[in-house]
Every structure is written in structure tokens, then in C-alpha cells.
Amino acid sequence: MFHKFSNKKQEKGQGLVEYAIILALIAIVVIVVISTVGYEINNTFIDIAWVISGNDLQDLHDAADALCAGKPSGTKLPGIGEWVGTNYYCL
Secondary structure (H helix, E strand, O other): OHHHHHHHHHHHHHHHHHHHHHHHHHHHHHHHHHHHHHHHHHHHHHHHHHHHOOOOHHHHHHHHHHHHOOOOOOOEEOOOOHHHOOOEEOO
């Protein structure tokens, strides 16, 4: 009888470890995805805020393109997007 209780406890612990491994793998995938497309997502939110505020999106992209000339991807562009609390990045 004692043996039956021991097996259930062991199975419960095994299930907990499996969930922890799955959670860790999901966290790794999320981190990789965000680090890969994070700048693009950030710039998209700035684009949306820019259009909602009544400005022309082409003006924003022209200014960003001019500032990004010759700079590596991921470079912050000061002054663009700061009014919404974030920075625009070179892509």
C-alpha cells in the first residue's frame, strides 16, 4: 500500500518538471522572436501613432531613411518616436 502512494508522488513531480521544461522552451522562443522582430514591431507602433496624430507616414519614413543612411540595423534614431515614449530604429 505504501508503494502506491510513492508512485503517485513521483508521477506528480515528473509532471511538474515536464511543465517547467515546456514553459522554459516557450520563454526561449518568445525571447528569440522578440529579439528578431522587436525593432520592426516598435517601428510599426510608432507608424500607427504617427498616422493617428494626423501626420503623413511618408514624411516619417523619409526622415528615418535620411537618418539611417550608412548606419547599422538597430541604431536608435533620436527625436523620432520620442513623443510616444520610445525610439525609432534603423532596419
